[in-house]
Structures are given as C-alpha cells and as structure tokens.
Amino acid sequence: MSRKPFLLGFGAMRFPQTEEGKIDRPLAAEMLRYAMEHGVTYYDTAYTYHARESEPFLGEFLQDYDRASFQLATKLPQWLVESVDDARRIFEEQLERLKVDYFDYYLVHSLRKKTYVKMVDLGVITYLEKEVQAGRIKKLGFSFHSSFEDFRYILHSRAWDFCQIQYNWLDIEEQAGRAGYELATEHGIPVIVMEPIKGGSLLSIPPHLKEQVEQVAEEDSIAALSLRWVAEHRNVPVILSGMSTLEQVVENIATLSDPQPLTDEQHSALEEVGSYMRNRLGNGCTSCSYCMPCPFGVDIPGSFGIWNTFRLFGRNEQVSKRWESMGDTGPLSCTRCMACVPLCPQEIPIPFDLARVHEELSQGAL
Ligand code: SF4
Ligand code: SF4
Structure with missing residues (x-):
C-alpha cells in the first residue's frame, strides 16, 4: 500500500x-x-x-x-x-x-x-x-x-x-x-x-x-x-x-x-501531556459504546467519561452537573451481570471500574 x-x-x-x-x-x-x-x-x-x-x-x-x-x-x-x-x-x-x-x-x-x-x-x-x-x-x-x-x-x-x-x-x-x-x-x-x-x-x-x-x-x-x-x-x-x-x-x-x-517543541509538549494524563486517567474508555446497551440501564461510557474528566480536572461544575444528572443510569445500577465485559475491545473490567467511579465521585476524592 x-x-x-x-x-x-x-x-x-x-x-x-x-x-x-x-x-x-x-x-x-x-x-x-x-x-x-x-x-x-x-x-x-x-x-x-x-x-x-x-x-x-x-x-x-x-x-x-x-x-x-x-x-x-x-x-x-x-x-x-x-x-x-x-x-x-x-x-x-x-x-x-x-x-x-x-x-x-x-x-x-x-x-x-x-x-x-x-x-x-x-x-x-x-x-x-x-x-x-x-x-x-x-x-x-x-x-x-x-x-x-x-x-x-x-x-x-x-x-x-x-x-x-x-x-x-x-x-x-x-x-x-x-x-x-x-x-x-x-x-x-x-x-x-x-x-x-x-x-x-x-x-x-x-x-x-x-x-x-x-x-x-x-x-x-x-x-x-x-x-x-x-x-x-x-x-x-x-x-x-x-x-x-x-x-x-x-x-x-x-x-x-x-x-x-x-x-x-510540539513533540516535547505532547510527551509531557501524555505522561501527565497516563498517570491520572481512570481507564482507557474510548466511548465506542460496544458495551451498550446495558440491560440494567447503566450509561457505561458516560460514567467513565465523567470519571476521566474528574480525574483530569477535579470536581468542576461540569463534572458535578453531569454526575448529578446520571440518576438511574449511574454506576450504582450495575448488578455485575458481566454481560458487557466480553464486549469491551479495551478489555476494561467494567463492573469493577464502575464501582471505583462511584466510590471516587460520591466521595469527591482527588
Ligand atoms: S455488568 Fe453492570 S454495566 Fe455491565 S451489563 Fe451488567 S449491569 Fe450493565
Ligand atoms: S466498550 Fe469499553 S471502551 Fe467502549 S464504551 Fe464500553 S467501556 Fe468504553
């Protein structure tokens, strides 16, 4: 080619x-x-x-x-x-x-x-x-x-x-x-x-x-x-x-x-940002939605999106609003049925990471 x-x-x-x-x-x-x-x-x-x-x-x-x-x-x-x-x-x-x-x-x-x-x-x-x-x-x-x-x-x-x-x-x-x-x-x-x-x-x-x-x-x-x-x-x-x-x-x-x-200079700047982000991000979710829909209504990419934003930017207004508006689509609705796990191309342990999302976001850690 x-x-x-x-x-x-x-x-x-x-x-x-x-x-x-x-x-x-x-x-x-x-x-x-x-x-x-x-x-x-x-x-x-x-x-x-x-x-x-x-x-x-x-x-x-x-x-x-x-x-x-x-x-x-x-x-x-x-x-x-x-x-x-x-x-x-x-x-x-x-x-x-x-x-x-x-x-x-x-x-x-x-x-x-x-x-x-x-x-x-x-x-x-x-x-x-x-x-x-x-x-x-x-x-x-x-x-x-x-x-x-x-x-x-x-x-x-x-x-x-x-x-x-x-x-x-x-x-x-x-x-x-x-x-x-x-x-x-x-x-x-x-x-x-x-x-x-x-x-x-x-x-x-x-x-x-x-x-x-x-x-x-x-x-x-x-x-x-x-x-x-x-x-x-x-x-x-x-x-x-x-x-x-x-x-x-x-x-x-x-x-x-x-x-x-x-x-x-552009290479160095991207390397520096990359190294910072690798240390902060919760997981490597790309929002591809292969794991969706969750039979129990969890918005999986949405939950990880908020989590990663929170880990990079802290609890800003956008994070708080998105987190509060999740309602029943938030991580707490996960029953650990495991249906989504084999569907994730990134091999993310979805239910386990959802529990971490809930723990960190509800406590305001970081
Ligand atoms: S493990 Fe949780 S997030 Fe995944 S499909 Fe089951 S209920 Fe939904
Ligand atoms: S399949 Fe994996 S990478 Fe894609 S949205 Fe779901 S959790 Fe994120």
Whole structure:
C-alpha cells in the first residue's frame, strides 16, 4: 500500500445521531459527500457499528459512486461466530448490506490470541483465505485492542496483508503500542491506525497543560497535532477518524492533505501531556459504546467519561452537573451481570471500574 491517495480514512462508527439514537442520515451523508469530493477514498465500517445501521447506511450512500473510486473496509464480528457457516452467512450479509461484490479490506474484528485460535480451529481463517482467492476480499487483516504479547502472536501466525491498531501519542505503551507498530513495520505489514484522537478524549487536556501545547501549536488545534503525530509514521497508509461533525471532516482533511512533521517543541509538549494524563486517567474508555446497551440501564461510557474528566480536572461544575444528572443510569445500577465485559475491545473490567467511579465521585476524592 502506498501512502497516497489520501492518508485520512473515514471511520463510520461515530456518525451524528438523532434523538432516537439512529444515524442522522442527511447530516452523515453531507459529511461523507464532502469527504468524497475532497479526495478521501478509504471508508471503514463494521457489522456492529451503530447497532448494525452503519453498513446499510454506508452501502446506500456509496451506491452513487463508481466502485473503483473508493476503498471499502469492514469487519467480521468474531464474537458472533461459532462456525464457518456463521462467518459465511455474515460475510454474504455484509456484501448485500454494503451493496458491493468485494471488499478492499476485510478484518477479523478485535482479535486477541484466544479468539484468533478459536477462528483458526473453527476453520474461519481458512474460509476467509478462500474468499481472498476468489477475489471477494482484496486484503485480509485484523483489528486489535489487546496486549502486545497477543499482537505478536497473531502477527506471526500467518501472512497478514495489514493490521489495524489503536495508536496515538497517549497510547504508546498501551495495547499493541509503539512496539506493535515497530514489529509490524519490521515484518513489512502496513499498519492502519484507529483512534488517533482516542474518540476525542485527547482533546480534554487540563488548562495548565493546554496552554503549554497551545504555545507551540502555531495555528494547529490539538486534534490536528494528534493527526500529524500519527502521520509521521511511515508505515501507516491510512489514519482512521470516526468523525461526528462536518467541521471535524473539514479540519481533518485540511490537516492530512499535506501533513507537516511536528517540531521538537510540539513533540516535547505532547510527551509531557501524555505522561501527565497516563498517570491520572481512570481507564482507557474510548466511548465506542460496544458495551451498550446495558440491560440494567447503566450509561457505561458516560460514567467513565465523567470519571476521566474528574480525574483530569477535579470536581468542576461540569463534572458535578453531569454526575448529578446520571440518576438511574449511574454506576450504582450495575448488578455485575458481566454481560458487557466480553464486549469491551479495551478489555476494561467494567463492573469493577464502575464501582471505583462511584466510590471516587460520591466521595469527591482527588
Ligand atoms: S455488568 Fe453492570 S454495566 Fe455491565 S451489563 Fe451488567 S449491569 Fe450493565
Ligand atoms: S467501556 Fe469499553 S466498550 Fe464500553 S464504551 Fe468504553 S471502551 Fe467502549
């Protein structure tokens, strides 16, 4: 894969939503159109994004475009697969929902060592390799959120065409991290990067550090600096951003159309902020909502969002208001049923962390 035609990939997992929680289709279509018109060619979705609405919506949108003008990536939800027949059924359904007859990039979604071994044992990897031979998958890869050890095992297990990891200036030692990026590079495997701004959470920087970054940022926002940080990695052909507003699309396209390397001062500022944040954050929740809905009504990403804000900024007015308004959706409603735990790609011990959220927020610790 070359770095061109465009480094920015459109992640179809954080589209704007209506009050009912559905994709705001007119607004999302406007964002996608803008991206198409400004040279973005890579579109990344998954079977489960937006409660399974992302694929059919994107399929409908892409129908107006020549198939050769875009590259489409989607993912096999390995946690829904118990047999080759499951994988085949889902794959066919995805082709139908996205209204295409091949995928440019197909990923086994959120693999870890245990689930990779399961997919091998079930014959799912062999089945996907047959789809590669049949030309219905152009490139086969996997997305990843587990430990570096698991990453190394999966990477070494077969000749992958690419891998997809969470990578940003905060997460250099988390998940696959920098070591994973370097290992893939050593093996000549391109690394598609997701969460370059960590679902927007890299933008929540305590004021004293924000000032420091702004002093060296020149004209750029922190989002732009974060994208430029990833763009410096030569083995990254695509940087995915799950954009929620047209403004984000416009800014990200402007940043990545000709990304300039960071200055030494900008590197130092991000390193300093990263080290402060790593020490303070409660957990690495990216607000992806894979764990939702909780059968007992807990707003899991909302609870962790307040917690992390509290840990970074202390008990400010915003934290107090959000905490008070949680009501029955707060951590106390968690029954520890454990239904959410296997769904979290970040492997967060959700009920355990929810108890910590309650303890710290209700006591006003820190
Ligand atoms: S463990 Fe708690 S938060 Fe998770 S699904 Fe069960 S009740 Fe909801
Ligand atoms: S707890 Fe995990 S699954 Fe739920 S929103 Fe956060 S990162 Fe996503």
